[in-house]
Amino acid sequence: MHDRIQYPKFLDLRMPAEQAAALVKPGMTVAMSGFTGAGYPKAVPGALAALMEKEQASGNPFKINVLTGASTAPELDGVLARAGGMDLRLPYMSDPELRRRINDGEMEYMDIHLSHVAQHAWFGFYGKIDLAIIEVVGIKEDGSLIPSSSVGNNKTWLDMADKVIIEVNSQQSAAMEGMHDIYYGTALPPHRKPIEMTTADQRIGEPYLRVDPAKIVAVVETNAPDRLSPFAPVDATSTQIADHLLDFLDHEIRAGRLTDKLLPLQSGVGNIANAVLAGLARGGYEGLQAYTEVIQDGMLSLLKDGTLGFASATSFSLSSDGIDEFNRHVDFYRERILLRPQEISNHPELVRRLGCIALNGMIEADIYGNVNSTNVVGSHVMNGIGGSGDFARNGYLSVFMSPSVAKGGKISGIVPMASHVDHTEHDTMILITEQGLADLRGLSPKQRAQVVIDKCAAPAYRPMLQDYFDRAKMGSYGKHTPHLLGESLSWHQRYIDTGDMRPAAAEA
Amino acid sequence: MHDRIQYPKFLDLRMPAEQAAALVKPGMTVAMSGFTGAGYPKAVPGALAALMEKEQASGNPFKINVLTGASTAPELDGVLARAGGMDLRLPYMSDPELRRRINDGEMEYMDIHLSHVAQHAWFGFYGKIDLAIIEVVGIKEDGSLIPSSSVGNNKTWLDMADKVIIEVNSQQSAAMEGMHDIYYGTALPPHRKPIEMTTADQRIGEPYLRVDPAKIVAVVETNAPDRLSPFAPVDATSTQIADHLLDFLDHEIRAGRLTDKLLPLQSGVGNIANAVLAGLARGGYEGLQAYTEVIQDGMLSLLKDGTLGFASATSFSLSSDGIDEFNRHVDFYRERILLRPQEISNHPELVRRLGCIALNGMIEADIYGNVNSTNVVGSHVMNGIGGSGDFARNGYLSVFMSPSVAKGGKISGIVPMASHVDHTEHDTMILITEQGLADLRGLSPKQRAQVVIDKCAAPAYRPMLQDYFDRAKMGSYGKHTPHLLGESLSWHQRYIDTGDMRPAAAEA
Numbered sequence A, B: 001m002h003d004r005i006q007y008p009k010f011l012d013l014r015m016p017a018e019q020a021a022a023l024v025k026p027g028m029t030v031a032m033s034g035f036t037g038a039g040y041p042k043a044v045p046g047a048l049a050a051l052m053e054k055e056q057a058s059g060n061p062f063k064i065n066v067l068t069g070a071s072t073a074p075e076l077d078g079v080l081a082r083a084g085g086m087d088l089r090l091p092y093m094s095d096p097e098l099r100r101r102i103n104d105g106e107m108e109y110m111d112i113h114l115s116h117v118a119q120h121a122w123f124g125f126y127g128k129i130d131l132a133i134i135e136v137v138g139i140k141e142d143g144s145l146i147p148s149s150s151v152g153n154n155k156t157w158l159d160m161a162d163k164v165i166i167e168v169n170s171q172q173s174a175a176m177e178g179m180h181d182i183y184y185g186t187a188l189p190p191h192r193k194p195i196e197m198t199t200a201d202q203r204i205g206e207p208y209l210r211v212d213p214a215k216i217v218a219v220v221e222t223n224a225p226d227r228l229s230p231f232a233p234v235d236a237t238s239t240q241i242a243d244h245l246l247d248f249l250d251h252e253i254r255a256g257r258l259t260d261k262l263l264p265l266q267s268g269v270g271n272i273a274n275a276v277l278a279g280l281a282r283g284g285y286e287g288l289q290a291y292t293e294v295i296q297d298g299m300l301s302l303l304k305d306g307t308l309g310f311a312s313a314t315s316f317s318l319s320s321d322g323i324d325e326f327n328r329h330v331d332f333y334r335e336r337i338l339l340r341p342q343e344i345s346n347h348p349e350l351v352r353r354l355g356c357i358a359l360n361g362m363i364e365a366d367i368y369g370n371v372n373s374t375n376v377v378g379s380h381v382m383n384g385i386g387g388s389g390d391f392a393r394n395g396y397l398s399v400f401m402s403p404s405v406a407k408g409g410k411i412s413g414i415v416p417m418a419s420h421v422d423h424t425e426h427d428t429m430i431l432i433t434e435q436g437l438a439d440l441r442g443l444s445p446k447q448r449a450q451v452v453i454d455k456c457a458a459p460a461y462r463p464m465l466q467d468y469f470d471r472a473k474m475g476s477y478g479k480h481t482p483h484l485l486g487e488s489l490s491w492h493q494r495y496i497d498t499g500d501m502r503p504a505a506a507e508a
């Protein structure tokens, strides 16, 4: 294990997680590593949660603000949420216990574009960062850090935090060394310079994270795997969504708008995105590139079979099978993957320049193309916006995908009016459900509505949507974006009241 | 006049507007110059409208699709709308007759981020562009064009259109020559390169527009001024909004987040933005820079008194007093203003790099910070999103401003739920009304709601908002973004039903 800590001074800072956790004080803002279940600290958060529970039992409130890269795992978000130890959490999350606490109103959650987090921290919008807790693969002889399975905001946290706790996780493959690309060229305006990257496979930074050794207050040795829930198996619905996407890409190639190398792919998180990636293997493509956030299982397969030639991301988001596959063939993957800070993987400048094809899941879309990625029935947050806005807003194509119904048909994924808007009508180009694909480019709101109803709505909801739209075109106050405000959100209210968006008659 | 046309070949192409208009055929997609009432063609659209009316009277339908830079004037949008001559219009508009037709459902309107229009045209999303009609100040001996009082999308229209009609307007000051900066470095992905601009006053292009002479089918001589409605006089409300902004900027300087040079200012269109600019003169600033879309009257004053040292934009949006002032002191202004294509003035890459402070008007904001810039009561379009999303999404600070009430108090500018969302909760940082300023940075939705109610709501609506929010915190399905869907849009519906958002009791 000690070969993972090559900088002698840090050997002396080794301590048990409990002792490191005691360095955290109530009210602190603590920034942690971790992005979509990868590279989060495995030991200190648990020890901290235990400490919080002990203090709280003695009547001493103990809460902190927690900043991460994106979602982590039960060992971080789960334990801290269960301990009631967070005042505010940002940005993306997906832990069930954390989600429950947020939606029960027990704690605050702030949902930010992943490309904005680092710069907003630098701008001073989140106040001082007292402490960073960062997982690494190892510490080099010069004190620099070998990043772990995610980069996320680690560069920013290490630079900004007053103090730093390092977790050295010997279960993370040492062979990852060299796969990271940490860009040190960012600055605050007015001192910013162009980011000189023109292809997804271009290295613009360094393989290691720098840290001021004087900031390190503890080094904790761990030996635990990233823990990710397995993806749902690819089913008929996601296969149909993938097929619609493949047809569309073929159509764009025939129209001369894309070549058979497409443009760099971004693929969102979740089951649908993962399944659609698997579908891409059937497209006959070769040597595509990905400029994306996460390397999911589906992306490893595409690299393996040559569909993808290169993938740039900020994190792995692999099931345990995926981790095995990666570790077995790490030399192959090392040539084909770069992990960068999330402000670079999601940077508006780069996403626009490269012309990413943004493929993201959604909760619902309305007939005019407004997309809800975050809040079920307008109020219950699922995970957060993640990077979907970074890519949808700035990419070449913005595609949102979802089954046409959720909860066994009780919920329509296409609604009269989105109950929360994360991606506006101005930013949505293509909607796909298993029913079909709606191409909204160049269309006015009313033209979009008809295409969305015809192509994407589930059969049970299609006549209901058409009826709403027809009546709205007659009765709306303005007829640019026709709406009947008295019923535009009534489907959602009906779901809350009865557990089904369909009126009782339709159920019978 | 002929000294305005130095390229001999084009002298032969001179013809009356009526003859040029006859080159337009039904069904064509016609791209025109014009941005916020400046630099639009003055003669051909009117002749075309007359032709359309004649043809329609003989039973021959005659409609075209019209693409511009942004809003134009009665001589373009007004006459074509009145003639019923447009199938689809994009992007921004503000002509009353055009707005009426759109909201009556008589024609289609597509509302697009101004930074997206040129690239989406190049991507092929709007189909072929048959004809461009472009106003210029003059034609050089080599056939290149001296741009007029707006640049907008003219470079793209000249490059993409099959055929081009040029209007040479001798009323536009010849002294504008040299004030334009036309960037010819754009490309389609995967061939895009960084845009090497690091300050707002940096020239990166050429002063003239290129055009393939073979495309020119007509040259029409005109002699007519840009026609802009005067701005509303600065009143107490807008002075208070400006004061809140000045206090806030002082506060940010004291906190060390800004220097007294601030960062490049973007200022939106409309009365409020213009009045706030006037207010900035009271701030004691010197040598600020603007990186914005339009030069309004307020901006000329700031340049004149030294508050602003430089302004980069894509267009003038001056009242006739403003035009006089500009023409009288054109040598002064020439040193301090550059007009660029709108894809550059609004480019996400540059807006983020320069760190713009985005100051835009709005129609309404909800308690969670979602902003509606476009659709009154969710359906009646006012003008369009313009560039507000380009700057709010990518700038250093996104500020939205509005009086707390509209229509003499019958409408609240702060509502439970925005009836249309153009800027999401993820993109809004500061809301200002004459009542106060809400700083939403680093806050969760519920924290934001309380600040917005306390600081921005009008006294008459504050208790109503507090009551909604309090009950939503109890009764909402999820408590992340508490909402009561049965009443979240009821204020808007009440306005439609009764002409007042306040319940009848409150009126009495």
Ligand SMILES: CC(C)(COP(=O)(O)OP(=O)(O)OC[C@H]1O[C@@H](n2cnc3c(N)ncnc32)[C@H](O)[C@@H]1OP(=O)(O)O)[C@@H](O)C(=O)NCCC(=O)NCCS
Binding pocket: A267, A268, A269, A270, A271, A272, A273, A293, A360, A361, A362, A363, A364, A373, A374, A376, A377, A382, A383, A384, A385, A386, A387, A388, A403, A406, A407, A411, A412, A413
């Ligand atoms: C929207 C999102 C939750 C969909 O996730 P997914 O795994 O692809 O899709 P699924 O259909 O499996 O849905 C996931 C869950 O949301 C639920 N859901 C989906 N649509 C719903 C709707 N309209 N109403 C209520 N619940 C819905 C599903 O029922 C499922 O819940 P369950 O786990 O309790 O069964 C996911 O894409 C997401 O979090 N997106 C936002 C972030 C993002 O886009 N990131 C991309 C770059 S990081």
Ligand SMILES: CC(C)(COP(=O)(O)OP(=O)(O)OC[C@H]1O[C@@H](n2cnc3c(N)ncnc32)[C@H](O)[C@@H]1OP(=O)(O)O)[C@@H](O)C(=O)NCCC(=O)NCCS
Binding pocket: B267, B268, B269, B270, B271, B272, B273, B293, B360, B361, B362, B363, B364, B373, B374, B376, B377, B382, B383, B384, B385, B386, B387, B388, B403, B406, B407, B411, B412, B413
């Ligand atoms: C939102 C916007 C219309 C406000 O315009 P403004 O001139 O600053 O503000 P005003 O308060 O004078 O409002 C303009 C009109 O909108 C009306 N209005 C404003 N808020 C309203 C509301 N909540 N409900 C109904 N009408 C409203 C006003 O009554 C006024 O109408 P009137 O001319 O019939 O009196 C304007 O900022 C805009 O078009 N914004 C979108 C585009 C943009 O931001 N561009 C910036 C970069 S180009």
